[in-house]
Amino acid sequence: MTTMVATTVPAARVPWVRYAGLAAKVLLFGLLLAALIWPDLSGIKGKASTARLVVYPVGAMALPLWWWAYGRARSKLHTQFPWRADLLITLPWLIDLIGNRLNLFDTIVWWDDAMHLILWGLLTAGVLLAFAPPTLSRALTTFVALGFGTTAAVVWELGEYVAFVRNSPELQTAYTDTLGDLALGTLGAVTAGLTIYQAHNRLFRHLPPQPTD
Numbered sequence: 001m002t003t004m005v006a007t008t009v010p011a012a013r014v015p016w017v018r019y020a021g022l023a024a025k026v027l028l029f030g031l032l033l034a035a036l037i038w039p040d041l042s043g044i045k046g047k048a049s050t051a052r053l054v055v056y057p058v059g060a061m062a063l064p065l066w067w068w069a070y071g072r073a074r075s076k077l078h079t080q081f082p083w084r085a086d087l088l089i090t091l092p093w094l095i096d097l098i099g100n101r102l103n104l105f106d107t108i109v110w111w112d113d114a115m116h117l118i119l120w121g122l123l124t125a126g127v128l129l130a131f132a133p134p135t136l137s138r139a140l141t142t143f144v145a146l147g148f149g150t151t152a153a154v155v156w157e158l159g160e161y162v163a164f165v166r167n168s169p170e171l172q173t174a175y176t177d178t179l180g181d182l183a184l185g186t187l188g189a190v191t192a193g194l195t196i197y198q199a200h201n202r203l204f205r206h207l208p209p210q211p212t213d
Contacts, residue, residue: 021087028060028094031101043100048163055159056093063089063130077133088126092119116153116181121188124149125196134200141200142193149189153182 032053035042044052063086071078096119104111124145132144157178165174 017083017087021083021090024087024090024094025060028090028097029057031094031097032056035097041101043103044097046164046168047100048160051159051163052097056097060090060093063126077131082130085126085129088122088129090126092123095119095122112177113180113184116184117188117191119188120149120153120185121192121195123152124189124192128192128196132196134203136197136200138194138197138201141197142190145189145193145196146186149192150182150186153185153189156185157181 031042035044035049035053039045039049042049063082067075067081072081096115099105099111099115105115127148128141128145132141136144161174161178165171170177
C-alpha cells in the first residue's frame with residue numbers, strides 16, 4: 001500500500017497579497033452597495049441584478065466563511081488563511097461587476113468571451129490553491145480543475161438562463177453563446193489546473209505525487 005504524503009501549503013508571506021484581497025472585497029461591496037442605491041447606473045439592471053446582488057457577495061465570502069467555520073481548526077493544507085486563494089476567488093466577481101458597470105460587455109465585442117476564459121481561470125486557480133493538495137499529479141490536478149471549473153460554468157449558464165436570458169432578446173443567440181461560454185470556461189479551468197500544477201511542482205518537487213488508487 002502506498003503511503004500518503006501530507007503537505008502544508010506555505011502561507012502568503014507578502015503583505016500586499018492580504019491587502020489586495022481586502023481591497024478587492026471592499027471595492028466589490030462598495031460597487032454592490034452603489035448598485036442598490038443607484039440601480040440605473042449599476043450596469044446590471046435587466047441582467048438579473050437581484051440575483052447578482054446575492055450571488056456575488058456569497059462567492060467572494062465563501063472562502064473566509066469556510067475558514068472561520070471549519071478551515072482554521074481542521075484544514076490539513078493551510079496553517080494560516082490562504083490569502084492568495086482568497087484574492088483569486090474574489091477577483092472574478094469584482095472584475096465582472098466592473099465590466100458591467102463600465103458597460104464593457106455591451107460595447108466591446110470580445111469582452112464577454114475574454115471574461116469567460118480569464119475569470120474562470122482565476123476562480124478555478126483560487127479553488128485549487130485553497131482545497132487541492134499540492135502533491136497531486138498533473139493529471140489529477142487537471143481533472144480536479146475540470147471538475148470544478150466545468151461544473152461552475154454549467155451552473156452559471158443555467159443561472160443566467162433562468163434569471164434573465166429566457167425573457168430577453170439574447171434568447172435568439174443563447175444556444176451558440178452558451179456553447180462558446182462553456183468551451184472558454186472549460187479552457188480557462190484547464191489552463192488554471194496546469195498553471196497551479198507547475199507552481200506546486202516548483203515548491204514540492206522533492207515530494208512524490210499522490211497515488212491515484
